[in-house]
Amino acid sequence: MFKDFASLLGLTQFALLYVSSVGGLVCVFLFILGRSIRISREQSVLLDRKDAELALQWRAMEAHAMMNVSDGAGRMVEVNDTLVRASGYSREELLGRRLTEFLMPDDNSPTAVREALELMGYWTGETKLRRKDGGIFWTRTTIVAARDRNGRLERTVSLRTDITEIKARQAEAQNRALLDRLNDEVYVFAADTLQLLYLNRRALAVQGWDNTGYGGRTLADTTEGFDDAAFRDRVAPMLAGETEAMTYESILRGRPVEISLQLEDGYEGRARFIAVVRDISLRRQAEEARSQFVATISHELRSPLTSVLGALKLVTSGAFGQLGKKPGAMLGVALRNVERLIDLINDLLDLEKLDAGRMTFSMTRIDMSALVDEALAANSCYGDQLQVQFRRTGLRAVREIDGDRARLIQVLNNLLSNAAKFSPPGGQVEVELRDAPGALQVLVHDHGTGIPPAAQAHLFERFAQADGTNGRRPGTGLGLSIAKSIVEQHGGSIRFTSTLDVGTTFCVEFPTPLSLSQAA
Amino acid sequence: MTQTPRILHVEDDPDIREIALVALEVVGGLTVDQCASGPEALERAPGIAPDLLLLDVMMPGMSGEDTLAGLRAMPQFANTPAIFMTAKAQPTEVEKLRQLGAAEVITKPFDPMTLADQVLAIWERSRAGG
Missing domain, CATH: 3.30.450.20 (PAS domain)
Structure with a gap:
């Protein structure tokens, strides 16, 4: 443009020096006019082009970045479509509110923004915003402040770029770096x-x-x-x-x-x-060692106990003649406690196997009715000792389930001996077999002292023992815990109801083979 | 009168030998010879000529299983009924011992008042071909 003006001046001087006639002046005037029109036309084209470029840039920025203009109090007075889309809020929901309301609680940028605008007039950093749907979006943000003549904050213009994906990838890269160290x-x-x-x-x-x-x-x-x-x-x-x-x-x-x-x-x-x-070879080795240790210890304990028990049984059974009343009573105490020790070792071995998932079950089709008779026969002697009578009630027909015979006998023995132990002398224990939907139930009712409410919640825990055996042979406190595990390994359940001074009923329920095949 | 078997009992623990001897002889009225180890049993067995073998499983040196294998190698004991006595009561152990050709497995601690009856019942069953 300046070049054009210089040319113009040059041409005017040339005309004054070398042209003197009016016609010549008119020619010069026309020349200058024509030249000027051409220049303003070129300027106009240039300005139009600039506007178009600016508009294009604005469109690109609009599409790329979120923008909002806020007043001096921080309330949004203008938001662009990109911010509306990214936030999930409508324009109406955004206008009039402060953007800081949408920051996540752990975003501490407002203080830094305030200080930077005060000092430098602009701030650049990251913000973590909450979408309307509760999701998070991260932005790279630049905020520019405009102030009035008195230095009061009049406007801020914020431009934001969505960096959520970059942040997520950064987080993932960090996570992966951590995972690589595992x-x-x-x-x-x-x-x-x-x-x-x-x-x-x-x-x-x-x-x-x-x-x-x-x-x-x-x-x-x-x-x-x-x-x-x-x-x-x-x-x-x-x-x-x-x-x-x-x-x-x-x-x-x-x-x-x-x-x-x-x-x-x-x-x-x-x-x-x-x-x-995770490779658990070492853990398995440790479990194996523990199992081996328990097995060895229990074996080492059983051998001397075999001798002690054998000797006591021979003596107290009269194999060497009748004992006096006092020595007989004392040896009876020793015998009962040796038996208790053996029970404890057996229970500990069972628990160890259950914990290690190593208790093996030889599952066969079993007639529960016959098994109940077998358990009753096995416990009748114990019942006689305690002057408690067992009585079979309910179903007597064949009722089959799938189970491990020896382990199921163990469960029934535990329930029958417990019932006898908690019954008064002369008492009766009823053992009932009955059908339930898809299942078979064995109920053991006693008419003993009942289980105190405080003890009921912990009854299946290890070493939980309710009082009330009337000074009779105590158990190990492990029997019910083991029984519960065994029943559950059979897909069954065990529960009880008890009323003080009325009695207790234990119910063991096993799925019947038919219900199992239907479930499969 | 039922013929009672002559029993060879092999057990390293002297106290358990003593209890078993009383249980089988005094309580049960059976005839028992005892050895304290597998090698001793292999040496004396031909002279004793037992009808039934009662073997402890865990013995130092030669185990009960090895002792049985040694006895089975002698033609006269190839089919002699054998009972194992073990403190390892796990079903898998018991099954393993049965597969070795034991007629039965008695777990320790045993009841000395019924041991002889138990042994006799197993012997009768073995003789009957069970």
Whole structure:
């Protein structure tokens, strides 16, 4: 433009010096006029172009960034469509409110913003905002302040870029860095296709893959002989929303492992599993050692107890002639306590096996009716000692369940001996067999002292023993806990009702084979 | 009159030997020879010519299982009924011992007043082919 003006001046001087006629002046005037019109036309085109460019830039910024203008009090007076979309609020819901109302509680930016605007007139940083649907969106924000002549804050203009995805990826990268430090194998895979999405360093090392080597591979590629159908059956409750996580033990590559599965929604809204595989060989070895220790100790205890019990039984049974009243009574005390010690060792061994999941059950089809008779016969002698009579009531027909014969006898023995123990001399214990929907019940009713309410809540706990055996042979305090575990391992349940000075009824319920097959 | 078996009892614990001897001989009226170890049993068994073997399982040196294998290797004891006595009462242990050819497994501690009856019942069952 200045060049044009310089040209104009140059031309005017040229005209004054060399042209003297009016015609010449008119020519010069016309020339100058024409030239000026051309210049203003060019300027106008230039300005139009500038406006268009600015408008284009504005559109690009509108599309890219969230923008809001706030008044001196911080209330929003203008919001653009991008902010409306990102926040999920309508324009009307935003206008008039302060943006700080939408900050997450852990976002401490307002103080920094205030100080920066005061000092420098602008602030740049990150904000963590809450969407209308409760979700979070992170923004990279620049706020510029405009002040009036008196320095009072008049307006602020905020421009924000959505960095939620970047933040999420940063968080994921941090998580992955942490996962890489784990000694457990971590696998992340799509819930639908089982396609592997991530393996931590340990998992990669176990698989012998490099960091880029699992694209396109699925969970099946991680384990030889992977049973796809069995895995999908196992995780079905998770996919059905019944549970979010599960932990189970398995054998992988010949080693015992514990697998923890977690289902979660990925960023793309695609459900994925996170599996943590932990080698539990050492734990198993420790369990094995503990089990071996308990077995050895109990064996070492049983051998001397065999001698003590044997000697006492021989003497108190009169194998060497009748004993005097006092020595007989004293040896009777010794005998009862040796028997108690043996019971305790047996119970501890059972508990150890139940805890280690090592109690084996030889399941066969059993006639519960005959088993009840067997238990009654086995306990009649004990009942006689306590002057308690057992009576069979209810069903007598054949009623079959699937169970371990020896373990079920153990449960019945425990219930019958408890009932006798808590019955008064001359009392009666009824053992009833009855049908229930899909199940078979054995009820043991006694008419003893009943279980005090305070003791009822803890009855199935270890070493829980209610008083009231009337000074008779106490138990180990483990029997009911063991009985409960055994019954539950049979898919059954055990419960009781008790009234003080009226009596107690224990009910053991087992699923019948028919109900089991229907459930399957 | 029912013929009673001659029993060879092998047990390393002298107290348990004593209890078992009283239980079988005094209470049960049976004839019992006792050995304190597997090797002793293998040496004396041909001379004793027992009808029934009663073997402790856990013995130092030669176990009850090995003792039975040694006796079975002698033709005269290839089919002699054997009973194991063990303090390991786990069903899996009991099953393992049965598979070794034991007619029965008696768990410790045993009842000395009924031991002889138990042993006789097992012997009768074995003779009957059970």
